[in-house]
Amino acid sequence: MSHHTHARPVTPLRTDEELAEGVYQLLGPALRRQVWLLFLDEESYLQPLLMPCDDLPEPMTPANSLTFGRFAGVAVEHSGASSVVLVVERPSGPLLTEADRGLMRGMHDGCLAAGTPVRAVLLSHRRGVRWVARDDYGF
Template sequence: MTRLDANDATRVPISTDDDIRQRVADLLQRAIRRQWWTLYLDENDVQRPVLMPMARYPEHPHEPCGDDGTAAEVMANQLENIVTGIGAAKVIFVWERPGTDELTEADRMWAGALGAACRSAAIAVRAQLLLHDRGVRWIALDDAV
């Protein structure tokens, strides 16, 4: 197996769906725990040198977070600051959780809610993927609730 060199990750564009799936597989391989990853791309689809995991996010994306909105809205607002701060143009979300490649109701809910919150915050979501026990699965827009 050829491992991705960190320098290549910040030089080689990942423009196609297959490129994205392969990059995520190269970087993350298989699920270990429930967490959410964010990869950032510039305007030329080159990965920015930031790969962020977030563990312990709420079970439900519509869970209220005080006066700041729902969990998904708060996450989108935080992403907006990061995207601006690092000069990213697009984001890729990877939902990591142990188990099969079958999308659960929770997978669909989070993908749909965070996608909608990002659209409201003018954040371009390039892709969402599920990282499971055996690798990576694409989450199509039709799959998200």
């Protein structure tokens, strides 16, 4: 059973700030290192499906990344969503580590390679959730 029992936001999450706040409402403070896939529809409403992934290889190879991106794409289709939100959860502060950057880059690159639309990459840390710009984890 998941330790995350917060309510799903019922308003659209259109801005990066609204998205980070909505995800924090949903997940609460970070408790362990894992990845969450969340899904938004075309109106920016969060969909009911939440997928935790705690067994991603690190560092991710291009093949791992593509497999992940295809998996995320299938989940987007099955949930009826229009994009995926990639959340890295880990219980320390808001500053990115090299491991965080590598994981975010691997997931995002895999989604790009698979044609899976990514709405945002977020970091869930012990004090909140922050939106992470692509520039912060590299191309």
